[in-house]
Amino acid sequence: MVVSTRTERSFRWGAGVGLVVLCLLGARPAPAASATDPAGAHLPPGSEPGLVAPRPTLAAEDTIPPLVNEPYPELIINAPRLRLEEILGLVAQGEARRDSLVNDAAFTALMRLTGHSKDPAKGGEQGKGQVYWDAVSRVYKKRPDKVRTIRLKDQAYDEDGKPKADANVNVDFDADLSEQFIAFAFDPSLRSHYAYEIEERISVSDHIVYRIGFEPKSVLELLPSGRVWIDTNDFVILREEFWYRDRSPAPVFLERLDSCIIEREQIDRRYWVVSRVLARVTLADPLRWASKLAREPIPKVVDFAFQQSDWIINGGVPDSLFAPSKEKK
Amino acid sequence: MSAGDGSRRARRLVRLAAMARLAPLARISLVALLMSLAGSSQAQVQVQARPDPLRDFLRGMADSTNVYFGEVSTAFDTTGVDSLLRAGGNPDLEKDRSLESPLRFSPVRGFHRAEGHSLGLKASYGRAALGRLTAQGSYGFANREGRYRFGYTRNLWSRVPEGALEDPSRLILDLAYARETLPFAPEHAQGLVSSTAALLRGRDRQSVYESRGAEARLTYQRGALRLAAGYRDAKDSAMPLATRKILLGVNRTAPEVIAARGQNYREGLAAIRTRLFAGRARVGLDGRFSHRERWRVRGAFAQRVTLRSALDAHLQFEGGLSARLGPVQDRFELGGPLAVPSLGFGDAAGDRLLLGKAELVSGIDLLRTLRLPHPSFVVLHPGIFAHGGATWSRGDGSGEWNAPVSSDWRGAAGLSLVHVPGFPTPATLVRLQVARPIGRESGVTRFSAAFSRWFDLLD
Numbered sequence: 042m043v044v045s046t047r048t049e050r051s052f053r054w055g056a057g058v059g060l061v062v063l064c065l066l067g068a069r070p071a072p073a074a075s076a077t078d079p080a081g082a083h084l085p086p087g088s089e090p091g092l093v094a095p096r097p098t099l100a101a102e103d104t105i106p107p108l109v110n111e112p113y114p115e116l117i118i119n120a121p122r123l124r125l126e127e128i129l130g131l132v133a134q135g136e137a138r139r140d141s142l143v144n145d146a147a148f149t150a151l152m153r154l155t156g157h158s159k160d161p162a163k164g165g166e167q168g169k170g171q172v173y174w175d176a177v178s179r180v181y182k183k184r185p186d187k188v189r190t191i192r193l194k195d196q197a198y199d200e201d202g203k204p205k206a207d208a209n210v211n212v213d214f215d216a217d218l219s220e221q222f223i224a225f226a227f228d229p230s231l232r233s234h235y236a237y238e239i240e241e242r243i244s245v246s247d248h249i250v251y252r253i254g255f256e257p258k259s260v261l262e263l264l265p266s267g268r269v270w271i272d273t274n275d276f277v278i279l280r281e282e283f284w285y286r287d288r289s290p291a292p293v294f295l296e297r298l299d300s301c302i303i304e305r306e307q308i309d310r311r312y313w314v315v316s317r318v319l320a321r322v323t324l325a326d327p328l329r330w331a332s333k334l335a336r337e338p339i340p341k342v343v344d345f346a347f348q349q350s351d352w353i354i355n356g357g358v359p360d361s362l363f364a365p366s367k368e369k370k
Numbered sequence: 371m372s373a374g375d376g377s378r379r380a381r382r383l384v385r386l387a388a389m390a391r392l393a394p395l396a397r398i399s400l401v402a403l404l405m406s407l408a409g410s411s412q413a414q415v416q417v418q419a420r421p422d423p424l425r426d427f428l429r430g431m432a433d434s435t436n437v438y439f440g441e442v443s444t445a446f447d448t449t450g451v452d453s454l455l456r457a458g459g460n461p462d463l464e465k466d467r468s469l470e471s472p473l474r475f476s477p478v479r480g481f482h483r484a485e486g487h488s489l490g491l492k493a494s495y496g497r498a499a500l501g502r503l504t505a506q507g508s509y510g511f512a513n514r515e516g517r518y519r520f521g522y523t524r525n526l527w528s529r530v531p532e533g534a535l536e537d538p539s540r541l542i543l544d545l546a547y548a549r550e551t552l553p554f555a556p557e558h559a560q561g562l563v564s565s566t567a568a569l570l571r572g573r574d575r576q577s578v579y580e581s582r583g584a585e586a587r588l589t590y591q592r593g594a595l596r597l598a599a600g601y602r603d604a605k606d607s608a609m610p611l612a613t614r615k616i617l618l619g620v621n622r623t624a625p626e627v628i629a630a631r632g633q634n635y636r637e638g639l640a641a642i643r644t645r646l647f648a649g650r651a652r653v654g655l656d657g658r659f660s661h662r663e664r665w666r667v668r669g670a671f672a673q674r675v676t677l678r679s680a681l682d683a684h685l686q687f688e689g690g691l692s693a694r695l696g697p698v699q700d701r702f703e704l705g706g707p708l709a710v711p712s713l714g715f716g717d718a719a720g721d722r723l724l725l726g727k728a729e730l731v732s733g734i735d736l737l738r739t740l741r742l743p744h745p746s747f748v749v750l751h752p753g754i755f756a757h758g759g760a761t762w763s764r765g766d767g768s769g770e771w772n773a774p775v776s777s778d779w780r781g782a783a784g785l786s787l788v789h790v791p792g793f794p795t796p797a798t799l800v801r802l803q804v805a806r807p808i809g810r811e812s813g814v815t816r817f818s819a820a821f822s823r824w825f826d827l828l829d
Contacts, residue, residue, distance in 0.1 A: 149451070155443040170442040177451050179459075185538070186528070192463040193454045233649040246423040259676040260733035261751065261824075263796055270431075272424065279428060291792020292747040302435050304428065317432070319439050325747045344443040 125237055128251060128271065132227045135276025139313055140219035145183040145358040148314075149193075151348040152176045152212060156340030170344060172198055180214050187363040188216040200338065220315055223278050223303055226255045226267065234262055249273045263290045265298065277313045279305050289325070296323040299342075308352045318347040472497055478508045480561075481569045484578050484609040484627045485551060486512020501525070501543075512613035519548035526588075539592040544600075549582040551609065554628065554716070555703035557656075557668060557688075557827070563707070563819055564715070572616035572624045575715040576706075579630030579699045580607045587639075594645040602660070603636045606699060628716050631697035637661045645828060650674045654828040666692040666700055668723075672825035680733035688827045690723035694763065704761045704780055705813070707820035708827070711757065711805035712782035712813035720761030724774065727827070729755040731788060749789060755803065756783040781808035797823045 123131075155170035177194040181187075190213065197205040221228075226235055234257055241252040251271045257264040267283025285298040301320040305313050322343050332339040436444045454460050478490035490508025501524030508517045527541040553559035554577045568574035583604020590597045608629040614620050639660035646653045650673060657667040668690040675683040690702045702723035705713035709725055731753035737744040758781030760774035784805035791800060801820045807813045823829045 149455075151446040151448065153443065153446060155440075170440060172442060175447060177446075177448060179455055191455070191459040193451050193460050195460075195463050230647045243427075245427040248424050250424075250427070258679065259674075259682050260680050261682045261731060263790070279424075280431060288749075289747075289792070290790070290796055292749050293791045293793060295792070296746060300438070304432055304435065306428065307425070317435075319435060319443065321439065326745065327747055344439055346439070346443050346446075348446060 123273070125239060125253075128239075128253065128273075128276075129227050129232060129237065131273075131276040132224060132271055132278065133229060136221070136224045136227070136278065139275070139277050140221070142312060142355075143184075143218045144355050145181075146218060146314075147179070147181045147351075147353040147356065147358060148349045149351040150176075150178045150180050150212075150214070151346075151350065152178075153344075153346045155344040155346070157342040157344070158340050171200065171202060171340070173339075173343075174198070176212060178212065178214075181358050181362055182214070182216055182218050183358050183360070183363065184218060186216040187358075187360070188214055189363050190214050223281055223305070223315065226264075226269065226283075231264070234258060234264060240268060247274075250279065260288060265290075265301075275313070277305070278303075279313075292325055294325055294328045296325045298322055308354050312352075312354045314349065314352055314354070316349055318345075320345045478506060480508070481565045482510075482551070482576075482578060483568050483572070483574070483614070483624050484513060484612050485510030485515070486613040486615070488517070490517070498525075510612070512615070513609070517549055517551055519546060519550060521546040521548070539590070542589045542591060544585070544587040544589065546587075547584045549580065551578045552581050552699075553578050554630075554699050555701065555706075555719070557690075558703060558706045558708045559715075560707060560820055560822075562821055567819075568624075569617050572614065575625045577628040577630075577699075577716050578609055580609050581605070582607070596641070596643040598641040599639070601636075601638050605632070605634045606630055606697065607632045625714075625716075628698060630699040633697055635661055635664065637664065650676075652825055652828050663693045663695045663697070664700060666690070666696070668702075670827040672828050674824070677730075682731050682733070684727075684729045684731065684824055686725075686727040686825060686827045688723065688725040688759075692721045694721050696721060701763070702761050704759055707801070707803065707818035708822060709757065710759060710780050710782050710812065711784070711803055711818045712807040712816050713780060714813065714816070717813065718761050718780055718811075720763040720778075722763065722772075722774070723759065723761050725757070725759030725827070727755065727757045729753055729786070731786075736787070751788045751790075753786040753788055754784070755786055755805075756808075757781060757805075758808070777811070779809065780812040782806060782812060783808055797829075799823055 152174070153172060153176075154174040156173050157170045174197045175194060176192070176196070179191040179193060181189045181191075197207070199205055225231065226237075235255045236258050238254045238256075239251060240254045243250040243252065249272075251273060252268055253271060254266075254268040256266045265283040265285050267281060269278050269282075270280040271277070272279050281303040282300060283298075284300050285295070287297075289295045289297055299321040301318070303315055304317040304319075306316040307313050322345065324339060324341060324343060329339060329341065473493065473495045476492045478488070478492050480488045482488070488508045488510040490506065492504065492506040494502060494504040496502030501522060504519070504521045504523075506519045509515075510517065522543075522545045524543045525540055526543050528538045553561065553564075559576060564574045564576040568576075581604055583602060585600060585602045585604070587598050587600030608631075609627055610629070611624065611626050614624045616624075637660040639658065641659070642655060642657045644655050652672045654670045654672075655668075657665075659665045659667075668688065670686065670688040672684070672686045675685070677683055692700050692702065698719070701719040701721055703716060703719045704710050704723070704725065705717035706715045710718070731751055733751060736750045736752045737748065758779065760778035760780065762772070762774045762778045764772045782805040784803055786801055786803040789800045789802075791798065799820075799822050801822055802817075803820070804815070804817050805813075806815045820826075
């Protein structure tokens with residue numbers, strides 16, 4: 042849904058008052074959104090407005106349609122719209138700022154591996170997979186390099202869904218509190234390898250969200266294609282999808298990566314964290330042959346789900362939690 | 371009254387109110403009253419269609435994700451998890467973890483015509499607080515000699531930069547005592563391919579030498595930069611041909627191993643290694659500075675140019691300098707699949723090196739394009755290449771620079787097929803190439819295989 046920021050607030054105060062405001066403003070909802078105001082929604086907090094030289098821009102703000110279906114004169118907005126290069130740089134800065142805010146964190150990590158005997162892309166029934174592995178851990182991290190993982194559940198299942206005695210899966214978390222991986226396509230060292238495109242601008246409440254697609258310039262690059270949703274208030278990535286649908290980075294193992302989706306949520310109205318990672322992978326035949334030889338057959342299509350919940354950020358994780366003696370007990 | 375009629379009526383009323391010359395407060399009141407009297411259809415429509423806040427917007431997309439992946443993949447079973455957390459964890463799983471040993475073992479195996487088959491074991495034991503101890507031993511069945519390495523590595527200091535966009539800076543201590551088999555011209559060596567070729571064909575010419583001694587080294591690491599300083603007390607010695615046996619019989623034409631110059635040395639050493647990225651270009655520098663006869667510096671530059679989305683040009687240049695009176699095992703070589711592939715290992719060696727490589731690779735899947743039946747995991751990219759360079763050694767050691775003469779230059783051009791298997795690293799390539807010599811003394815038409823990367827002079 043696309044409505045300008047101030048307009049929405051006006052409706053909160055009352056429909057009549059809102060429309061009056063519009064009238065008083067001369068029925069100019071689009072500029073009221075400040076979508077192109079360098080001092081407004083487009084620059085991160087702390088940035089200096091006016092860094093970008095104003096350029097005349099046609100007021101055909103494609104993401105903010107008029108609230109009232111009346112023909113209105115075309116408006117000229119002198120505020121600049123951010124260019125793609127500026128957005129890429131600001132996202133890298135926004136992600137770095139996001140990482141620097143987090144000193145310690147605790148979360149519950151839930152992991153699940155689901156196999157599909159029939160490929161959903163080829164007519165297999167969606168959602169009718171078989172759970173092969175389920176695990177839950179509580180993870181504590183603290184800068185600079187402390188990490189403690191408490192395993193709560195680790196259960197593997199066979200093809201018939203019967204629990205196995207031993208999961209044979211060992212997941213360890215590293216102490217890194219940053220989420221750099223989500224911004225891989227915006228990493229300065231990779232920017233020259235990608236072609237980017239602004240696919241859509243979406244106004245959501247008082248946020249302007251850009252959807253940016255990225256694709257490697259060369260098919261020989263070992264990089265995925267994808268798209269990200271960027272909140273231009275904080276210049277953080279809200280969601281990311283990437284895939285290897287027409288080629289594989291490791292054809293001996295993966296036939297294709299149909300989709301990998303990374304979702305984020307905001308904790309305490311301040312910290313953006315990865316809430317879920319979901320991937321659907323079509324495995325290559327050599328890997329499946331090897332699994333059969335090892336008497337651990339794996340299905341053709343596998344879903345991997347990873348969820349982080351019950352976050353406590355900067356809650357002051359005590360150092361005693363990371364004491365080696367506790368881990369030995 | 372339809373919603374459309376209502377909204378038109380409401381808009382008309384509001385417009386009238388807006389045009390009325392009333393005080394602002396009166397105008398607000400009037401319009402609010404009119405809107406409520408008119409049923410405020412338009413306002414209702416707007417209120418009903420009020421935009422979701424950001425959380426709802428994200429949740430809407432998450433719902434689509436749930437539909438795509440299905441409930442089985444996205445709905446987690448957390449029964450009993452809270453109780454286990456209150457109890458301090460799952461005792462069964464914690465028990466499993468306590469049985470995990472920090473001691474790791476891995477096999478060591480190889481084949482070389484100077485060693486024959488070699489088999490051994492590597493063990494490592496590491497804890498963050500103590501550092502890592504490694505012990506490795508193997509036995510060569512043809513030369514009947516053992517090889518071993520005992521090492522200790524400890525991270526003495528580290529600093530995580532603010533923003534966490536860079537890797538931590540570290541200061542690492544390495545202590546080692548080893549008796550090892552090392553290759554000549556290591557930047558162009560192909561360990562696995564050489565072992566396989568020696569085993570199957572017996573004609574691989576990669577030369578090796580023995581190095582035995584102790585070394586203490588302190589390395590500062592920041593990003594891709596490594597600066598090291600230390601002390602080394604060691605002895606190099608030659609390794610002669612020890613076996614002509616190959617997998618399918620005896621190959622009496624197996625070439626001799628180049629004899630390394632035996633040398634004892636006790637020396638302080640310094641080393642630098644760095645890799646810089648600028649767009650799609652890379653620059654690398656490797657240097658080792660120790661005894662006046664044992665310094666060695668090498669630099670390389672690589673650039674990828676995408677001509678079309680399915681056509682890349684890879685350009686690489688390499689230059690090297692080593693001590694003029696240095697041992698033969700420290701010289702640069704022009705032979706081998708990574709340099710001038712029409713030459714074999716050991717050909718065209720010198721203490722100066724210049725090498726240029728140009729490769730044009732297509733992104734198409736050749737077998738699929740030719741409609742040849744093939745497994746889906748075999749994807750071959752065709753390419754053409756031209757490599758050329760020179761190695762030379764002249765001068766009396768006084769340090770003056772001598773440029774190569776025309777007879778020093780050698781080159782090759784040919785066709786290649788590139789496969790990216792995705793292991794042991796995602797960047798690993800298998801390159802099959804047929805090279806034809808260009809110019810005199812440039813070798814013979816030669817088929818070769820290599821495990822490498824796109825920018826193999828920098829990795």
